Amino acid sequence: MQIDILTLFPQMFQSPFSVGIFKRAIERKLVRVNIHNIRDYTHDKHHTVDDYPYGGGAGMVLKPEPIFEAVESIKSDISLKQGVDVLPIILLTPQGRLFSQQIALELSKYNHLILICGHYEGVDERVHEYLATDEISIGDYVLSGGELAAMVVIDAVVRLLPGVLGSEASPLDESHATGLLEYPQYTRPPAYRGWPVSEVLLSGNHAQIARWRREQAILRTLKRRPELLDKANLSLQERQLVSRLEKSNLPGESKGK
Numbered sequence: 001m002q003i004d005i006l007t008l009f010p011q012m013f014q015s016p017f018s019v020g021i022f023k024r025a026i027e028r029k030l031v032r033v034n035i036h037n038i039r040d041y042t043h044d045k046h047h048t049v050d051d052y053p054y055g056g057g058a059g060m061v062l063k064p065e066p067i068f069e070a071v072e073s074i075k076s077d078i079s080l081k082q083g084v085d086v087l088p089i090i091l092l093t094p095q096g097r098l099f100s101q102q103i104a105l106e107l108s109k110y111n112h113l114i115l116i117c118g119h120y121e122g123v124d125e126r127v128h129e130y131l132a133t134d135e136i137s138i139g140d141y142v143l144s145g146g147e148l149a150a151m152v153v154i155d156a157v158v159r160l161l162p163g164v165l166g167s168e169a170s171p172l173d174e175s176h177a178t179g180l181l182e183y184p185q186y187t188r189p190p191a192y193r194g195w196p197v198s199e200v201l202l203s204g205n206h207a208q209i210a211r212w213r214r215e216q217a218i219l220r221t222l223k224r225r226p227e228l229l230d231k232a233n234l235s236l237q238e239r240q241l242v243s244r245l246e247k248s249n250l251p252g253e254s255k256g257k
């Protein structure tokens, strides 16, 4: 997958891509990330990227020209190399659709993404309307720019690409992939400071372990994010378990303090 990022702060992207699974994915050529400074697409002496909002008001607005030109330059580069049918051009903005595991999965199917990081008070509306094909928000709060949001989106997408994680199976099990939160995980020692690991996990009985994990995932989701259960893919028996648990007073989760 190729990812092109348009930003006013290219230096913000240095460390996330130089460690861990990203570094490995880039080295193995599973992903290529190009960072473009929006300022490089200006034509005036001062490299102006923003201007006062028409109609007045606080703050500055990102101008459309450098952003359009940056995207057009990236697109002309790739169309020379390969025919591109669908190339999502994603604007990171608090006004976008709310990012989720489902959207990460959807984006992981493309072989190319362009991400535009907004800044200041906003981006000229013509970028929203005539350039971006998608707008994504990572949550109902306002960041000072789209860079951190772009990193969140890229991280969630890249780890879904085939071969990026060590074990192919692991992304399927984890929180949200199944529509449920993930079951609790333990490693050695079997008892730590008097807190034991469930006997089931030490039993070596894989069927029992799978059942225990599924129940724990359901229980945890019910306690922490009950709204997720409406959409989760549960069997009839599991639905019955949920109703029983809902009727009994769920014990609160101890933080062990």
Ligand code: ADE
Pocket: 092, 093, 094, 118, 136, 137, 138, 139, 140, 141, 142, 143, 144, 145, 146, 149
């Ligand atoms: N830019 C500023 N806030 C944002 C958010 N919550 N999501 C995506 N981009 C943003």
